[in-house]
Amino acid sequence: MFTMRRLIIVATVAALMSGCAGQNPYDSQGQAQGSTGMSKTVKYGGLGALAGAIAGAAIDHNNRGKGALIGAAAVGAAAAGYGYYADKQEAALRESMANTGVEVQRQGDQIKLIMPGNITFATDSANIAPSFYSPLNNLANSFKQFNQNTIEVVGYTDSTGSRQHNMDLSQRRAQSVSTYLTSQGVDASRVTVRGMGPDQPIASNADANGRAQNRRVEVNLKPIPGQQYQ
Secondary structure: OOOHHHHHHHHHHHHHHHHHHOOOOOHHHOOOEOOOOOEHHHHHHHHHHHHHHHHHHHHOOOOHHHHHHHHHHHHHHHHHHHHHHHHHHHHHHHHHOOOOOOEEEEEOOEEEEEEEHHHHEOOOOOOEOHHHHHHHHHHHHHHHHOOOEEEEEEEEOOOOOOHHHHHHHHHHHHHHHHHHHHHOOOOHHHEEEEEOOOOOOOOOOOOHHHHHHHOEEEEEEEEOOOOOOO
């Protein structure tokens, strides 16, 4: 019987193979590594390989060992491919967003850019603040260079005022960011917008500092479904 222990062994071998096949040049910089020193490329390859091994074994009932190996190699390589791509994009974004007030976060296979209200829009306005154009120009250039993921622009507000007004305002702010990015040459087919109003606060709305943190725009970068990453 092809046991789960054997599946894990197969997945591990496939993960190492996929990780070694594309060594990450950003490993030494620390920006694309976890606390253990393992690059996201290898980590995603390992997780993908395990899932692929299980799926491959389930599909090939006659030869579960062969099916698991094929599934692990294929899915692990694909996951590691996007991990390597995202590692490079993350490093480039951290460099271009340095000292702009824009925070770059990496959450699994997603890169999140958090743009606080003090640099984005004036109070109760969806007009881009003058200080926000420089970071947006840097983002547009990066998105044109790294053009193999989707771009979701999400607007948020604090809880002051009516919910409907805040929902509308957050949508208009997200749209303003999207419109500017596409005006600078970013492919509009990659970009979606969403207004969340006061939902999903990241700080308390009970004080001015917390409300300022909640007034923000986030840009989420995700892999394109079905895209092959080399």
